[in-house]
Amino acid sequence: MNILHVVNVSFVLPYYLGKQIEYFQSKGDKIFIACSFSKELVDFCESKxxxxxxxxxxxxxxPLMDIYALFKLFFFVRKHNISVVVGHTPKGGLLGMLVGSICGIKRKFYFRHGLMFETSRGFKRFILFQIERFTGFLADKVICVSSSILKNSNILKLSESHKNILLNCGTCNGIDALEKFNPDLANQDQVYQLRISLGIAENDFVVGFVGRLVNDKGISELVDAWKLLIKDFSKVKLLLVGPFEIRDGLSEACVRFIRDEISIIHIDYTNDPAVYYRLMNLFILPSYREGFPTVVLEASAMRLPVITTRKTGCVDSIIEDITGTFCEIEPRSICGAISKFISDKSKIESFGNFGRKRVLEDFSQEVIWNDLFKVYHS
Incomplete structure (x- = not known):
């Protein structure tokens, strides 16, 4: 089959597709990608x-940009005889399902990576909700990336229940826990040199976050919690790995504190977060909404205990008191959850071991790819 993936930004391609492309190519399928232009898009597609x-x-x-994109997609689909269209994210999904419907394609799949309207208000929420429903209406199948996304899709009738499916235990692409996120394969010299360069002492307790530094991720609350935490603990570091963004951006005061506070280390975007996980003792994601937070699974694969929330997607990413613990998106709750691990490190090893075991058993890439191949070819 000729399979076209429509995404909004190239940043997501290694996460949504990655080695999945080689798997489908080995099965005889041909992969195509439509995406906003960037150097990363060119490099990724040429490498694959x-x-x-x-x-x-x-x-x-x-409207003007969307109509232009739709026309370009239409001619691309016709030229390359596309037989499967896969849409990712609300806009990529909408454009993909529209062009698939216009071209009469019978295999149209929408990946519901999250519910953007959950953290929106007023008219914007209404519009996002209706776009989600319309995209679900056009799709032949809606692939929900987590159990809570599947549950909410059915409750809110975002698409007909018979269309909504889940791949194994969730995620869109699984986790490479054998090679990329395997703590046993870490380059210890590299980890040591990075620790030295960032000023992290051997006896520092490092709390880590990987992702976009925006309000939806609970970064403002995490920073306020950190202000409370450093009053009681001195040998602690907060390692934030990810870019600041204008959309849903943090307040100037919050950004200034992150940059000025000596116990906070900020690393901009990286395409190799694995080495940074090796510096952490604890991972935290105090997010307001997710589809399925792959960063939690990456951290678990690296044998890290996890603190996250009971929000959509996040609630599926840990097993409470086995691989991690939940907190409220509130500074004192976040501070209290972190403090428990700092004061009592007895659960860190067991949580980390169970977390890695769970990722290997339930979220291996090969399992997800096999399920996905069956869905596309059904």
């Missing part, structure tokens, strides 16, 4: 030997 179409997939509502 994947034909691509650069189009403006803008996040907001932009």
């Amino acid at each position: 030997n994947v034909p691509f179409l650069p189009i403006p997939v803008v996040r907001g509502i932009n």
